[in-house]
Amino acid sequence: MNFVSRLTRCPVPFEPERGADVAGQFTDLPPEMRALVAGTAGCSPFLAGLLTREATWLRAALAETPEAALAAELARIGEVPLDALADELRRAKRRIALLTGLADLGGVWTLEQVTGALTDLSDHAVNLAITRLVADEIRRNKIPGAEPQDAETGAGMVALAMGKMGAGELNYSSDIDLICLFDQTRYDPSDVMEARAAFIRVTRKMAAMLSDITGEGYVFRTDLRLRPDASVTPVCISMASAELYYEAEGRTWERAAYIKARACAGDIGAGERFLQSLTPFVWRKHLDFAAIQDAHDMRLRIREHKGLHGPITLPGHNMKLGQGGIREIEFFTQTRQLIAGGRDPELRDRTTVGGLRRLAAKDWVPSAVAEELIAHYREHRDIEHRIQMVNDAQTQLLPNNPEGLARIAAMMGEGDAAKWSTRLIDRLQRVEELTGAFFAPGETATRPELSPAAAAIVEGWRGYACLRSERARGIFRRVEPELLRRLQRAANSDEALRQFDGFLRGLPAGVQLFSLFDANPQLIELIVDICTTAPALAAHLSRNAGVLDAVLGGSFFEPWPGPDGVLQDLREALSAAQDYEKKLDTARRWAKEFKFRVGVHHLRGLVDAAEAARQYADIAGAAVAALWPEVLAEFAAKHGPPPGRGAVVLGMGSLGAERLNASSDLDLIVIYDPEGVEMSEGRKPLATRPYYARLTQALITALTAQMPEGRLYEVDMRLRPSGRQGPVATSIESFRSYQMDEAWTWEHLALTRARPVAGDPGLAADVEAVRVAVLAAKGGNPKVMPDLAEMRARIFAAKAPDGAWEAKIGPGRLQDIELLAQSFALRGGEPARRVEPQLRIGPRLGLCSKEEGERLASAYRFLWRLQAGGRLLTDKPLDMEAIGEGGQSFLLREVGVDSLEALAERLERTTSDVAVIVEAALG
DSSP: OOTGGGOOOOOOOSSHHHHHHHHGGGTTSOHHHHHHHHHHHHHOHHHHHHHHHTHHHHHHHHTSOHHHHHHHHHHHHTTOOHHHHHHHHHHHHHHHHHHHHHHHHTTSSOHHHHHHHHHHHHHHHHHHHHHHHHHHHHHTTOSTTOOGGGGGGGGGEEEEEEHHHHTTOOOTTOOEEEEEEEOGGGSOGGGHHHHHHHHHHHHHHHHHHHHOOBTTBOSOOEEOTTSTTTTTSOSEEEHHHHHHHHHHHOOHHHHHHHHSOEEEEEOHHHHHHHHHHTHHHHSOSSOOTHHHHHHHHHHHHHHHHHTOOSSOOSTTOBTTTSTTSHHHHHHHHHHHHHHHTTTOGGGOOSSHHHHHHHHHHTTSSOHHHHHHHHHHHHHHHHHHHHHHHHHTOOOOBOOSSHHHHHHHHHHTTOSOHHHHHHHHHHHHHHHHHHHHHHHSOOOOOOOOOOOHHHHHHHHHGGGSGGGOSHHHHHHHHHHHHHHHHHHHTSSSHHHHHHHHHHHHHTOSOOHHHHHHHHHOTHHHHHHHHHHHHOHHHHHHHHHOGGGGGGGGSSOTTSOOOHHHHHHHHHHHHHHHOOSHHHHHHHHHHHHHHHHHHHHHHHHTTSSOHHHHHHHHHHHHHHHHHHHHHHHHHHHHHHHOSOSTTEEEEEEEHHHHTTOOOTTOOEEEEEEEEOTTOOBOOSSSOOBHHHHHHHHHHHHHHHHHOOBTTBOOOOEEOTTSTTGGGSOSEEEHHHHHHHHHHTOOHHHHHHHTTOEEEEEOHHHHHHHHHHHHHHHHHHTTOTTHHHHHHHHHHHHHHHOOOSSTTOOSSSTTSHHHHHHHHHHHHHHHTOOOOSHHHHHHHHHHHTSSOHHHHHHHHHHHHHHHHHHHHHHHHOSSSOOHHHHHHHHHHHHHHHHTOSSHHHHHHHHHHHHHHHHHHHHHHHO
16 A cells, blocks of 8 residues: 555644645645645644655655655665765655654554654664774774674674664654674774774764764764763773673663663674673562662652653643653653563563553553553654654754644644643643652651560661661661551560561661562561561571562462473573573572462461472472473583483482472482493593483582572482492492392382482383382382381481470371381382372271271371471471460461460370371381
């Protein structure tokens, strides 16, 4: 469809005589097109001049689609030599400005097509200027080592498009914001300064070529002041210098600017690599609600500087920076992107409309609000363009007089200026209403009355690390009254305050967390709940406050995704990490968030102890399964692919039985199949046995190493063949022969819980077949129960119960039940791994009565609730005084009794009963 057939609207000629005069020059055009010409020329003196000056070109352009006309003009300037480039770029700017103005006013192009056409011109202009000027520097031997063909990639120089140019959102008479850099790695260190001098010359000449006003006009006013430390740095600096600046001194406004940044000219590949290197600076790994305060302060500074306070009135109103203006919508969008974009790459959209839509899709902005803001944004941008079209002025100020406002209304196709003005004021006020509440800090409430003891505790907070900065104290002042009120509502308010005091004391920094509370008051209730119930979880939270991000992620309180969903989530997180160490740190951050989720769900009664145990096992299994291929790839890069069929990782103990608690470590075994291969093939080949031994050590390191995000798990390899004396990885044949010929009864018992969690599926199936065969062969050994009795006695002699509330170690407790259950599975030669199915084997085989089996299962559930609940509350032996009233209430709810006395009585009765059953089974 050609231009005329796509017309959907037409401006009203504000100066009819001028419009008719210009339209009279186009009597050969269809009536609809003449009407558009008359309306355009009658509203815009600038476009009236272009219509006359470029009439011949315009007639040819209108005969085809506007997209084709744009492409043809961009292609034309691509062939222009350097000495004619400045003039021809100006001619192209006139033509494309005319084409775009008509397409905009006639409704032929959408806002995005209008701004996209202007951005395409800017990209071409900047790229042509840089590559032609670099070619000239190369011709004059001013860039060391550069060849003529290097000019096409700017010899390592790149222009980053910032702001609206970067987003493809240039306005009609826009400046362009550029940051010019060069890739110093393309040059010998001794040549970098000479190359830098050449690129500085290129940048200055490029800016002059685009900005200078000549008889042919100008191309784009070019602003280079967004570069790092612009007051003291040259107009083009090395990428290394820029990285150092952002790492050490980068500010929130610069982070926001880089949301829209795009490599647009010169060495695009180098520019994209540089932008990728800035990802940690722009997109913080934790939710960054402190950016709200920064954005609010920035808005106030802009308004103060421009004098934009007071009620909204149209004459002279700034459509960009004024209240309810374009910048309000952009800040609203970008600030939310900064808050959450570090955790969710899908929010990283350069455009304002695209950013709002993505935020709505992820529930960071209500969809209705996003769509309303998009509509306001588009109309605001339309008005901005028409203000600029009048005289090609880079301004966003509405005219100061009624005539000027009526002209803009006419350009918008509205003949009734009063009606148009009323609607615009309503829209500006609505944008201010929708965006203002987001930025405005909440009012500081009055602190509630405190007892002298409580007041003394609160007074001590001033000296804590998290409240050292004035910024942290300012934000905390807003959240402190609500925190104190909620702490006072706890069952024991003094205890609750003491527990929160411990949390605050352990917090290394406060700005981010307090900003999180300020923006999301529902988190205050959660933190109070945790502090008053689970001091150990609160202590963990003070060291890892970033896990609270997950609470706001949308899925925190949704049903558990199951082992496959958990594994997929971790794999996606690892795939986004750029290198091996970042993957390991990502896994640690991921596991902390998921374990925190399980802990909170358990604490609040959303899951019971058995469900929590399975979920902790899902997390651990996913961590091993997802990290194993990453460890393998890192190791294989140096030593070659695994010899033979590879290896599998077996989860033993609680991991194999899929029953972990909040502080469980992992029991692992690695089994490999060399298939007769003696050496690996790689840069540094290894013999098969040391290959798998070192690969296993690499896995252990990946799981246990202390990193910025902490340690993932402690790992115990003592259940491998020959225990501490045996190799850390075992071949499948050695494993089979050891289990059949050398292993002790306790090792066969341990094998009842073995479960493949990572590695080659075929080999995993073979290892499982070995396990089943061993259980079938060894279960009938008459030494099973005598050996178990001896082992039980040694365990009890080595470690007495840890206090009166011990649920795990000791006669009649968890370990006693688990050992008996494993003996049932071994004696029956059955593959069941989990405790409850193993216990059901006993009555079926006549190893205990049905009634005894039920009592064992009931006791196991009771003891597990006590053990798992205690481990959530504290990592020390369970002390009812230490966990306080909140912790006691949680435990009593978990085990289904109403007092500590009743709990003590039930624990004594249960363990005595179980001990009798176990001793009878041992004979």
